[in-house]
Amino acid sequence: MEKTFYQQVIYLIKKIPKGKIATYGLIARLAGSPRAARQVSYILHSSSGKEKLPWFRVVNSQGKISLRSGAGLETQKKLLEDEGIEFREDGSIDLKLFLWKNINIE
DNA sequence: AACCTGACTTCGG
DNA sequence: TCCGAAGCCAGGT
Known part of the structure; x- marks a missing residue:
């Protein structure tokens, strides 16, 4: 049985460990569609709540x-900082330190 | 069924 | 190194 791209994305994102982050491209890749990074963002946008x-x-x-300021950027940044993720001066995260690389798909 | 849109990524100038 | 344009996939209208 093959899960839909949507299900894969949801599943993978739920597996991101606390204190770590993932990129849209990475999720898309793990979900089976390396070029569907945009879709990943779309899924998050529409399903993060439910x-x-x-x-x-x-x-x-x-x-x-x-996200643009006012569209959730501040909220997201705060949540990440609360998990121990540090931001640089320009507001970026050091992927080498916080990128989720402990990949394990069932 | 066709066209539009997007919380992305990548390549070229 | 920075900015703009094109490419890509899936869901919505």
Whole structure:
């Protein structure tokens, strides 16, 4: 049985460990569609509420939050900092230190 | 069924 | 190194 891209994304995001982050591209890749990073963001946007996902642990490939100020950026940043993730002066996260790389798909 | 949109990524200038 | 344009996938209208 093959899960839908949507289900894969939800599943993977739920597995992101606390204190770690993932990029849209990484999630898309693990979900089976390396080029569907945009779709990942879309899924988070539409399902973060009902699925209770740690959407804030997902940032873009630059380690930055893609949201615009006022659209959730501050909230996300605060949540991440609360988990021990540090931001640089320009508001980016050091992917080498916080990127989720402990991948384990069932 | 066709077109539009987006919390992305990547390549070229 | 920075900015703009194109490519990509899936869901919504």
